[in-house]
Amino acid sequence: MLDDTTGDAATAVAAPDEPLGVIGVGMTAFTRGTSRSPIESLVVAADRALSDASIEPADLDSIHVGTMAPEAFAGRTGLANAVAGQFGVTDCSAHRVENTSASGASAILDAVDAIRAGRADVALVIGGELMSPADTATATDIVSGVVHDAEYAQGVTLPGFGGLAADRYLRVHDADRRALARVAVKNHANAAHNPYAQFQTPITVEDVLDSPPVADPLRLYDCCPISDGAAAAVLASEADGVQVAACANALGTHAVADRDDPLEIRSVREAGATAYEAAGFGPDAVDVACIHDAFTILEWLEMEELGLADTGEAWRLTADGATDIDGDLPINPGGGLKARGHPLGATGVAQLVELVWQLRGDPPTESEDADARTVDGADRGLAVNVAGFGNNSVCTLLEGAP
Template sequence: MQSHVCVTGAGMTAFSGDAGVPIHELLETAATRALDDAGLAAADLDAVHVGNMAAEAFDGVSGLHNALTASLGAHGARADRVENTSASGASAFQRGVQAVAAGAADTALVVGGERMSTASTETATGVIGSIVHDREHAYGVTLPSFAGLAADAYLRRYDAPYESLAAVAAKNHANGARNPYAQFQKRITTGDAAESPLVADPLRLYDCCPTSDGAAAVVLAAADDADDAVRVRACESAVGTHAVAEREDLLRVESVARAGERAFAAADRDTGDVDVACIHDAFTVLELLELEELGFYGAGEAYRAALDGETALDGALPVNPGGGLKARGHPLGATGVAQLVELVWQLRGEADDRQVDCGTGLAVNVAGFGNNAVCSVLEVAE
């Protein structure tokens, strides 16, 4: 029987505003849970890939991959750390998929993690702000300001109400309240979102993801698809225009569109085959823009889907069933792997109160404000 790259184990820590433990411990906890789920000993790993953006800035440490292999007892495994800003987790996953697909490894552990609570608000703002183009950064441009500009342009261009953004926030908080691993367990209404403090007009507090601590992990292996294995159909990435000011259209996220096109082509699937999606909603407007860039909706149509409940758990296309970045939390290096963990749990029917009916799932993890994107398609083998 033909072998494929499959996810044989998944695990994560709860995401929180302050985990109270070092980054090394977060990574080890998530990794151990994934290994236990896969029934695999760390000593049997061929490769370990760690996704992390800024351990030096947040924790004053480096060499996370070496420390992790030592603490796990994965002696002799090949190991590296992958950094792709806020898409570091999915990029590490892509590295692991490529290694197993190429036959360079029979088993690979992918762990993503970040501990952001150690930094002051000023330091964290500076670290995250460094993602943007240096010229724009020099003028004080931040990711929330880019998101505010995009949200304002979207609402104006399509004559969309702010409530469409608030609907995304309310949906994802409702989903997060069903997820014991989510940072926010509180449901909110669209009214709560509309009345929350203004951050970058028209975006308000509930339109923006939090800073978070946490880690997530998956085990990859070359396996047959005879026993309902979760198969990696595709994992593709693409860069976009780095400087936002140089983009032809502020509402186009080229990296997401390209990565999505490549992933659908590699998977031999299209939007109609996808039953559940994990979308990089660092800001509510990004959920709408990315759904349109991936082809699930035409330009200016995703906001209507949000208002109509099409992206809710019981909708035609459930989006961010685990709460997304907005409610599950956004530990930068962990997010891309956490999205995949959620898809694995959904595809295996292990998502408890937030379970949806699905056989194919898609995840997109974005670096910066669309500077880079990684899109993955996972599927239950038939």
């Protein structure tokens, strides 16, 4: 054993006893090489969410900023206080939330808890990361540092874990490698209609399979990019509109080597199960999902842990088109981490933003075919944001307006 844990997941859940609405959302375009500073990026996203909610900064009771490593990437700290200063608010609490790549959703959970505890009626959540100021080698090392110390010392990286999991899944479930490539193809197709996405050019299965190898069998187009950007949401007690049905966090083993099955991500399963119980509905009621697809294989593993597919069957749903935006269970309609981009602290909030757009039926698009960007008739959505290779996960369930 590398950890002192038993492998059992610990969970915490926020299930609003009274209506808790997401009254405004907004984000910046995700890109690589933004001209904005970390503070400017957060403020732009927040301004857009406040405008969407039709409220002013003075109406806020709390500000929750999710970000992983601004000190390492961009040489900046104190982001929550700086954002509050930019808005000129002092009659308000503000702090930063850090949970590696699940920092964004953890900030959402923090805001939900603040409202439920009576510390806030209106809360602003902002997630952001500017990764491009660091060169590729430095950025890769920062991200790789989230793995267990013993595994990191052996040179094991997150892409390495992804490659090992993909190889095992394909062999154990006799899955089609071309179907795994279709995860990337689907998410790029969705991103092509999303004006906020980092990659808006469709790709083919052959493009994926011919791209440079990263961690066999994963190739470059199976992996999310280095990204800059921010996303924001305004939550309010007893508000109409899209509702937060539940938000749950689960902690699993830090060391992947301690897991009974390398294809299991217990924190995802436990966070999902806890959220379903609190919300009063299960996976069969989910109409659209935003899955943490840092690597294509994670889309399948997380779908299965969340009960959105039977074990070993997620690949068939992808191959059959069921996870396409016009399929029975659309997955990552905004492009996911793979194509929308993955500014670490922004991702969990961006997932919430995308679900709110879909549940309201108004996702922004520059496409002449609005239907290509919209999940038809979506009433309930799920987002899962994962830290590391599943040592910590946050699952959020949303419902459309009654």
